[in-house]
Amino acid sequence: MLWFFTGAGVFDVSGCLIHQSNTRLFRNKKPAMKFPCTKCGLCCSHVDRSNQTKWLNRGDGACRYLNMDTNLCEIYENRPEICRIDSAYKYFSQKISLANYHKANAEVCNTLQSEHGLPLSKRIIILEKDYSLN
Structure with missing residues (x-):
C-alpha cells in the first residue's frame, strides 16, 4: 500500500x-464499500418493477434513458439519485446497515440475472467481512 x-x-x-x-x-x-455493479443493465430494463423507478418507464418496462443498442444510460453523469445505489443509501441509512442495503440490492440484481439466464459469474456476492472496520 x-x-x-x-x-x-x-x-x-x-x-x-x-x-x-x-x-x-x-x-x-x-x-465505505461501493456496490459492486456488474453493469448488466437489467435494473434499467425493468424500472417498471419498483415503485421508486416506475416514473422512468418508457412504456415497455425499460428506462426512458437506456440506449438499447449500447445498453448504456444516455444521461449517466446526470442520472437520478435512485439510480445511484451508493448515493441513495443516505435515505435508508437510519434503518439498515450498508452491508444489508447492498445485500438487498444484490438480491434484486441476482434475481433479474437469473431470470434472464446470465452466467453465475455475473452474480453479486456481498461478504460481511468486507464491511468490517478490521
Whole structure:
C-alpha cells in the first residue's frame, strides 16, 4: 500500500487519513464499500418493477434513458439519485446497515440475472467481512 506524508498527516492513496502511533500505522476509518455493479443493465430494463423507478418507464418496462443498442444510460453523469445505489443509501441509512442495503440490492440484481439466464459469474456476492472496520 502506498502512503503519503503531508504536514496535515499521513494519507493512503484513497485519501484515508492515517495516524502514526509509536512506530505502528493504523487507519482512522475504512473507506465505505461501493456496490459492486456488474453493469448488466437489467435494473434499467425493468424500472417498471419498483415503485421508486416506475416514473422512468418508457412504456415497455425499460428506462426512458437506456440506449438499447449500447445498453448504456444516455444521461449517466446526470442520472437520478435512485439510480445511484451508493448515493441513495443516505435515505435508508437510519434503518439498515450498508452491508444489508447492498445485500438487498444484490438480491434484486441476482434475481433479474437469473431470470434472464446470465452466467453465475455475473452474480453479486456481498461478504460481511468486507464491511468490517478490521
